[in-house]
Amino acid sequence: MPLNNIPIQIKSKISLGTLLPLLHEIRHALTRLLHQKEETAIDLRNFPLSQQDKQTLFQVLGKGEIQAELTALGRSLIWETRLPGLWVVEHYNSDEILLSQSLEITGIPSILTAPPEDIQQGLEQLQDWLKEEKIL
Amino acid sequence: MYTNLTTDNYLWNKRISRRHFIKFCTTIASLLALPPTMIPRIVHALETAPRLPVLWLSFQNCTGCSESFLRAHTSSVEELIFNQISLDYHHNLQAAAGETAEQILATARETHLGEYVLIVEGSLSLAHPGYSTTAGESEVEIFQRFAQDAKAIIAVGTCASFGGIPYALPNPTGAVSLPELVANKPLINVPGCPPIPVVITSILVHLITFGVFPEMDTLKRPVSFYGETVHKKCSRRQFFNDGLFAETFGDNGAKQGWCLFKLGCKGTLTHNACATIKWNESTSFPIESGHGCLGCAEPNFWDNGRFYRALTAATEPVILPYLGKANAINSTGQFLATATTFAGGIALTNEGETQFQPNLTLRLSRMVAIHGTIKVEPAHIGQAADLVVFAAYRPLFAPANLSPLYFLLDAKDNILPWNRENMIDLVPFRQTTLNAEQEVLMYEGQFIATGSLEVYFGYRLSEGTVVTNSKAIKIMITE
Missing domain, CATH: 3.40.50.700 (NADH:ubiquinone oxidoreductase-like, 20kDa subunit)
Incomplete structure (x- = not known):
């Protein structure tokens, strides 16, 4: 029987070296969110993470239940990690270039909630349309 | 609007x-x-x-x-x-x-x-x-x-x-x-x-x-x-830490993305955000693309050492070629015996060469330095003197019998024509009190025309004696 057919996979140990301080910061932030309702944002640009470090980080954090895509000034990808309350927010421009990448420790990232100004604008548009159609 | x-x-x-x-x-x-x-x-x-x-x-x-x-x-x-x-x-x-x-x-x-x-x-x-x-x-x-x-x-x-x-x-x-x-x-x-x-x-x-x-x-x-150096967030930083360096462009290390420090990278001294924000729509930045950082965001980057020499490389001693014993002529035109000797030459500075040579053929576009030193004879040490620099110039392809044109360098580094009839007409390049070893930094930059140059330098004492190199620095400048 060839070796590949043996149903055992050897997992390499993940090296957390430079990521450890970040993981501790996340741990503290989640504790504050839970007990003091205090939200935190961590800008990943401020950590000297190599491409490899980032891959490991996202591997460790995994993907949770919610993934959202925002289309404004290019795409933005927002997803909850497998740790509820820990979100990854990535902003891209219209050429798919990453502009910023941050971790948000919050119930829901603020960029996902509809801003009152936009609600107002949308409401006015609906009213205008209803008036034009002589419904209102 | x-x-x-x-x-x-x-x-x-x-x-x-x-x-x-x-x-x-x-x-x-x-x-x-x-x-x-x-x-x-x-x-x-x-x-x-x-x-x-x-x-x-x-x-x-x-x-x-x-x-x-x-x-x-x-x-x-x-x-x-x-x-x-x-x-x-x-x-x-x-x-x-x-x-x-x-x-x-x-x-x-x-x-x-x-x-x-x-x-x-x-x-x-x-x-x-x-x-x-x-x-x-x-x-x-x-x-x-x-x-x-x-x-x-x-x-x-x-x-x-x-x-x-x-x-x-x-x-x-x-x-x-x-x-x-x-x-x-x-x-x-x-x-x-x-x-x-x-x-x-x-x-x-x-x-x-x-x-x-x-x-x-x-x-x-x-x-x-x-606030931080390019090095701190460089994508090749791990190789620096591990002591893995490319030794030449295109060698195995360079191909594997090793650190470019030995090829003159100035990332360790340069403060900028190239490594994080990157260039060309965040595609890459110079070091990632295979060329060391030139340090362009720092003061005096153009003059601060050489682009392709490691920051830690020892400064090579500058050795100027020996130009032999001096010619000394007094104010009445008589040749005098002198113990003063000369050394000097020309070096290409584009690639940071400091190999000075007594004879050189080069293209007009090249950057050069012409330096000299004078070992002054004991009797002249401590005397006030004018340092002088002059050259005989001939255009390229000039007939052999055409006598050269003479030019001198004045105190503002201007190139002026000189008729060579009288050493008294020599405009001082610098004024100094002679040291035992007198340095003369004659010229740095590009030439302005093609042709051949024979460069002479030396000093004129206050009583009128002029001491110059007998063997000229010979330069041929081509297109």
Whole structure:
């Protein structure tokens, strides 16, 4: 029987070296969110993470239940990690270039909630349309 | 068109959603290393503030900084900043020319006295104002006229911030940087050749939001972009830590992405955000692409050592070729015996060579240095003397019987014709008191014409005796 057919996979140990301080910061932030309702944002640009470090980080954090895509000034990808309350927010421009990448420790990232100004604008548009159609 | 509109109105007119706008503000806050709690403040300021009038002046520069800024805006967040500022004047971007352009500039200045932001690209010719003028007005005069009524000044690029290439030796125009001319105005430097465009955007947003420039270091650079060295966040840093270095371009190490330190990379000394923000739409940056950092965002980068020599490499001793015993002629034209000896030669400096040679053939485009030393005979040591430098010149392909033309270097390094009839006519190159070993740094830069040169140098004592090298430094300059 060839070796590949043996149903055992050897997992390499993940090296957390430079990521450890970040993981501790996340741990503290989640504790504050839970007990003091205090939200935190961590800008990943401020950590000297190599491409490899980032891959490991996202591997460790995994993907949770919610993934959202925002289309404004290019795409933005927002997803909850497998740790509820820990979100990854990535902003891209219209050429798919990453502009910023941050971790948000919050119930829901603020960029996902509809801003009152936009609600107002949308409401006015609906009213205008209803008036034009002589419904209102 | 939208000059008098606030951004809020503008966004409304353009139907840009707030999420769109918040995303822009989030990106800028991240770049400026501002805490996320500042984002609402940026949003509020950009929404309510009237558009910021900006005047952009260009002096001794290659316009690469404008190019960098404008290329970026077409496809990234900078497109929005053009809605937040009113770029009222830019030498290279306006359709107007001549008096119309000057009128636009004057009107913009008068309309926004004390409110406009002055962005300056390039260094200014201070010592020789005639080298660069607009409508008869020198660069320094134009700059001072606009600087005195500016709200704040942004020096864009290494030339404006630190003098840059015009300032590099021998600095023929007497160029100076902006900080040397500005004493009583808020000024921020955005060095780089060219600078990273989003730095300019971020500074403008900070100015609109908080009314002041972001935190600066001692060289007046924004800390959030220039606070760390390129090395610190370099993608090849791991190889540096592991002691894996490329030894030559194209060797196995270079192909495997090892550290370029030994190939002259200046990343360890250079403060800039190239490694994090990157270039060409965040594709890469020089080190990642295989070339060491030149240190272009630091003062004197052009003169600061060599681009391809490791920072830790020992300085090779400069050995000047021996030019033999001197010729000494007194004021009546008689040859005298002397123990003075000469050494000297010419070196190519483009690649940082310090191999001085007594004879050299080179192309006109090459940068050279001509240096010499004189071992002065004991009787002359301590005497006041004029150092002199002169050369015999012959054009290329001149007939063999054509006698050469003579030129000398004066105290301002000007090249002047000399008839050679009388040594008394020799204009002093420098005046000095003779040391036992007298150094003469004759020339650094490019030649101005093809042909052959025989270079002589030496000293003239106060009683008229002239002591020069008997064996000339021979140079052939070709196209």
